[in-house]
Amino acid sequence: MAHISLTEGLPGIRGLMTFSPETTKPLTELAQVLLTGPHSLTPAEREMIATYVSSQNDCFYCQSCHGSTAAQHLGGTPEHYDFIAKMKRDFESTNLSPKMKALLNIAGKVQIGGKNVTSADIDRARHEGATDKEIHDTVLIAAAFCMFNRYVDGLATWQPVDPEIYREIGQQTSKQGYVGRDYKKPLEAIAAKQGHTNT
């Protein structure tokens, strides 16, 4: 049970967004700016940074949503989902670009704490061609997910384990982004399981 009274049937941050619309606006706008739109890092790459940090923070809901969104951006096949799982376990052994690996390394340091990012970490990213903006956005995405993960886990939100739920979320988010969506609308994968729609 969540630590505060939230609408039933809305998993993870969705229950919190419904509880607190005034904070939802800036939070979704931040996610929109960081993870969607034109950028030298693809949406899949930026979602991978969010997924990796959420995995390191052991936030099941966030790593599942953003992992699924990344997989959907890549094509949405079972192989893409397997790739995301492998990336979370050991990104250095994947076939990601050396630049992405260097940025994920920075994100992992930020997850531990801001002061853990060393000049050597930054030099490695620069050596692989990362720009100031890419380094900046990597640090801010990683920092933002240290917030989102704490928000979702700190209030003990409902985090269902059914992968179908996260497939649906990933499909929605990869197509629609974060801003201007109805997060109160019940997910079909949850309604189907419960045999009724949660209105």
Place this chain on the structure above:
Amino acid sequence: MIAAHVSYRNRCDFCQLSHSAAAAAHLKGNYDLVEQIKIDPEAAAVSDKLKALLAIAGKVQLGGKQVTSDDIARARQQGATDKEIHDTVLIAAAFSMYNRYVDGLATFQPLDREAYRDMGEQLAREGYVRDRFQEDQKAAQAAQAAQA
């Protein structure tokens, strides 16, 4: 105070000093109280409710899963509402972001408390969103023009 406490625990000098200054400005300049809240909130002269909320914020700083039902029950017993608990967790989580952003890019951070006094008074008076940043930019441009 919640922001200053979390930033202090994350050892982010810029955030803890600027939000300490803002809290002190809200408290008629009572820096001693702010210092105590940062270092040992249980011993500070604040309400039992705020102590319980600061304890939750300290848990969030470590990680979301560290917040226990007992932490929540204690806050409720001292009269905390769902909104107060929600906002405490979100403030603590947000400063777990801001602190990492500021430290993760190794920004310039003066260590002298006096350097933050005006900033704190302005934050306490005017909040965070307005043309202040534009005004700062204009002031910086004017200073540059004066030097040239």
